[in-house]
Amino acid sequence: MAMYESDHTKFMREWLAQHPEQAAEQQKGRALWWDKPQDVRAQGALEQAKVPVKPYYYDSNH
Structure with a gap:
């Protein structure tokens, strides 16, 4: 086939x-737009700095 x-x-x-x-x-x-060097430490710091999103964004009681 x-x-x-x-x-x-x-x-x-x-x-x-x-x-x-x-x-x-x-x-x-492609190198100009996509192939960028990655910094593992910076990515880890960004992951740790994330704030959890509320289940319903506009509900101020939770």
């Missing part, structure tokens, strides 16, 4: 095969 592949996915595969220089540009864009 063949796996479904959308027209957009097919287009992007063909386009990237025809324009290999865009792979490096794609990685630069």
